Each structure stands twice: as C-alpha cells, then as structure tokens.
Amino acid sequence: MNVVSCQIMKMEITDLDDVMAIEQIAFSAPWTKEMFYSEFFDNSLSFSFVAKEGDDVVGYLFAWEVSEEFHLMNIAVAPKWQRQGIGEALIKKMCDVGTDRSIKQIQLEVRASNTSAISFYGKLRFYKVGIRKNYYRSPHEDALILQYDFPL
DSSP states (O other): OOGGGSEEEEOOGGGHHHHHHHHHHHOSSOOOHHHHHIIIIIOTTEEEEEEEETTEEEEEEEEEEETTEEEEEEEEEOGGGTTSSHHHHHHHHHHHHHHHTTOOEEEEEEETTOHHHHHHHHHTTOEEEEEEEEEETTTTEEEEEEEEEOOO
16 A cells, blocks of 8 residues: 555544454454444544545554643554555654644654564654553553654
8 A cells, every 4th residue: 555545534423333343453452332433532742643545543642732732642553454554654744734833742652562663663763752561551660651753
C-alpha cells in the first residue's frame, strides 16, 4: 500500500468497532469500549483521527490538548498495514493541527522495552525527557516520557 492512498480524517463514532478491533490486537492491556466512549463523548480535551484505506480503518490516534501541549494518549496501526507510513501520517496530521493551534510540544509515554516504538518516535524527532516508574500494568513496566517540540 502507498500511504498516499490512505486518508487521515477525524474519527467518527461509526469507526469505533474497527478501532476496537485494532486496539485488541495492538496492546497487552487494551482500552475498553467504555474508555473509548469516554474519550469520544465525555472528555473535552480529547481529539482523534483515523487512517482509512477505502472504507476500512487501518489506524487511529487519540490525543489530548492541554494548554499549549498535546498529549498523545493512544496510537495503533493494524498489523498488516504497519511499517507503511500510516503511523507517521497520523502523527503528521496531529502536528499540522498543533501548528494551526500554536501548540508548543507533544508528549507521550512508551514502554521502556518497546524499542521499535522508541525508534519510530525518534525518527520523528521525539526525545526522552523522563521516566514514569511502574506506569504500565500487564506486565508492570516503566514508561519513557518522550517529547516533540514544535519549531518556534
């Protein structure tokens, strides 16, 4: 697949079942349907995008806007679509929105053992700013705090 044919758009509630299916495969401690509903309907800080190939959701991103910062809460790409630029396209869409809103930085947490994700974020100019001890469960693990700074 060429990522150019993939469309990045605002998530709609009709995308939730596809997002949930990707979530279940992608994470050892996946978000529940209630958590997604809360992000989508109840959290005024939350925004989300999906990547679609035709009518199929192949990736998604959830983030919060807090003051002059975005916090990346959740991002995943369906396994057969990984390493094809979709995750990068989702991050780029978030950065485009951040530029429009005068956001200064993006922060996220990633499992300390997730070297492929750390490498992915590093290529996008995220860097380590800290550690959250015992942040993850299933299994218990520290999180690295990564940050991206928008150009001044």
